[in-house]
Amino acid sequence: MSVVASPFEQSMESVTLWIQSLLFFIFIIATLYVVDTLIISNRLTTDYQNIQLKKQPHLPLRFRSDGTFKILQVADMHYGNGIVTRCRDVLESEFNYCSDLNTTHFLRKMIHIEKPDLIVFTGDNIFGSSATDAAESLFEVFAPAIESGIPWAAVLGNHDQESTMTREELMSFISLMDYSVSQTFPMDPMKQLPMTNIDGFGNYNLEVRGAPGSYLSNSSVLNLYFLDSGDRAIVDGVRTYNWIRESQLSWLRGLSKRFQGQWKLTDQSLEIPPLNPALAFFHIPIPEIRQGPIKDIVGTYREYVACSLVNSGVLKTFISMRDVKAFFIGHDHNNDYCGNLEGMWFCYGGGFGYHGYGVAGWPRRARVIQAELGKGKEVWMGMEKIRTWKRLDDGVLTKFDEQVLWDIHSSR
Numbered sequence: 001m002s003v004v005a006s007p008f009e010q011s012m013e014s015v016t017l018w019i020q021s022l023l024f025f026i027f028i029i030a031t032l033y034v035v036d037t038l039i040i041s042n043r044l045t046t047d048y049q050n051i052q053l054k055k056q057p058h059l060p061l062r063f064r065s066d067g068t069f070k071i072l073q074v075a076d077m078h079y080g081n082g083i084v085t086r087c088r089d090v091l092e093s094e095f096n097y098c099s100d101l102n103t104t105h106f107l108r109k110m111i112h113i114e115k116p117d118l119i120v121f122t123g124d125n126i127f128g129s130s131a132t133d134a135a136e137s138l139f140e141v142f143a144p145a146i147e148s149g150i151p152w153a154a155v156l157g158n159h160d161q162e163s164t165m166t167r168e169e170l171m172s173f174i175s176l177m178d179y180s181v182s183q184t185f186p187m188d189p190m191k192q193l194p195m196t197n198i199d200g201f202g203n204y205n206l207e208v209r210g211a212p213g214s215y216l217s218n219s220s221v222l223n224l225y226f227l228d229s230g231d232r233a234i235v236d237g238v239r240t241y242n243w244i245r246e247s248q249l250s251w252l253r254g255l256s257k258r259f260q261g262q263w264k265l266t267d268q269s270l271e272i273p274p275l276n277p278a279l280a281f282f283h284i285p286i287p288e289i290r291q292g293p294i295k296d297i298v299g300t301y302r303e304y305v306a307c308s309l310v311n312s313g314v315l316k317t318f319i320s321m322r323d324v325k326a327f328f329i330g331h332d333h334n335n336d337y338c339g340n341l342e343g344m345w346f347c348y349g350g351g352f353g354y355h356g357y358g359v360a361g362w363p364r365r366a367r368v369i370q371a372e373l374g375k376g377k378e379v380w381m382g383m384e385k386i387r388t389w390k391r392l393d394d395g396v397l398t399k400f401d402e403q404v405l406w407d408i409h410s411s412r
């Protein structure tokens with residue numbers, strides 16, 4: 001038996017080696033191919049047919065067939081960075097287990113129990129100085145609204161822009177988020193172009209159509225006005241809050257006149273209200289609230305009204321427009337009341353977010369507004385009533401302070 005391999009044996013061995021290498025090479029290629037087609041390429045390529053820039057809510061906004069339209073007002077969520085952002089003003093026993101996620105959870109619960117037709121966020125949605133990345137915080141703070149698929153509208157408070165986005169950037173980002181019906185600028189009804197010459201970002205209006213099948217199903221029967229009340233300002237060297245400017249009020253007056261004209265076009269023989277009512281939403285209270293006297297207070301007034309030193313005539317404008325029946329604000333977390341100023345109702349939403357200041361042991365809260373249609377002989381007609389109530393984040397979502405803000409039968 002020879003120890004040295006014959007040339008024949010040697011060449012056989014190298015052929016075997018060569019085949020083995022080839023098989024191994026094929027195996028590697030095949031593995032790579034499989035990994036690529038099954039895993040990597042799925043992640044790298046986008047199916048262009050499914051690209052959707054924004055998920056649109058079901059529009060137009062419309063009363064339900066039971067004649068109601070329900071709005072959930074969420075004031076002052078003050079969102080920071082989510083789970084790592086601690087709660088303020090909660091009991092010592094609650095502190096260790098409390099973060100922005102409690103705000104998220106409260107919002108989910110409110111949406112679930114009330115099933116609103118629209119969610120309105122009245123500013124200080126994010127607490128800029130605690131939010132490292134404004135976009136991240138916006139995604140988190142509005143997530144429950146987006147998950148629900150319910151249309152939602154937001155305005156800005158005085159803290160939203162303290163992170164990484166300007167007020168204009170925030171509003172345009174918010175208006176592009178899924179199911180958002182927010183707008184940075186109002187639309188010019190004639191030119192169908194955004195009116196960029198109005199002060200602020202987040203002035204817009206939404207129309208709510210009559211019940212399906214009713215003769216008002218194609219008309220707005222309730223108008224919603226959203227206003228940017230700004231952030232801070234310095235007046236004569238004094239630091240104060242900003243205020244709603246004349247350009248915004250003059251846009252509103254024009255809008256309201258246009259809606260009033262709409263009624264002249266409808267059948268005069270029908271029992272229609274003289275104007276379709278409107279509700280307004282913004283963040284910072286107006287100076288008239290601080291000044292008073294406020295009548296018929298329902299709810300808690302436990303905090304000094306933080307408003308601008310400048311009175312730009314918002315109340316006077318609303319009263320003269322005649323369609324605004326109530327306006328809704330935030331900003332003062334420890335005020336949650338409705339009150340009446342010279343015949344005009346206004347309501348605070350009450351502090352919602354756990355990272356916003358509050359009172360330990362006094363639960364965070366939210367407001368609900370329900371608009372109701374009147375019934376004609378058989379079908380739903382125009383607006384008849386505006387009702388409001390609140391709920392607490394107390395474990396059982398206690399409903400309280402229910403009241404009627406407007407009733408066509410007891411108003412002029």
Ligand SMILES: *[C@@H]1O[C@H](CO)[C@@H](O)[C@H](O)[C@H]1NC(C)=O
Pocket residue numbers: 090094097098099101102
């Ligand atoms: C915050 O959420 C946690 C987890 O759900 C809960 O245990 C805790 O009681 C909540 N805190 C408050 C103040 O609601």
Ligand SMILES: *[C@@H]1O[C@H](CO)[C@@H](O)[C@H](O)[C@H]1NC(C)=O
Pocket residue numbers: 214215216217218
């Ligand atoms: C509303 O508009 C739709 C579609 O244009 C039309 O079919 C319907 O008759 C209109 N309804 C009323 C009450 O005007």
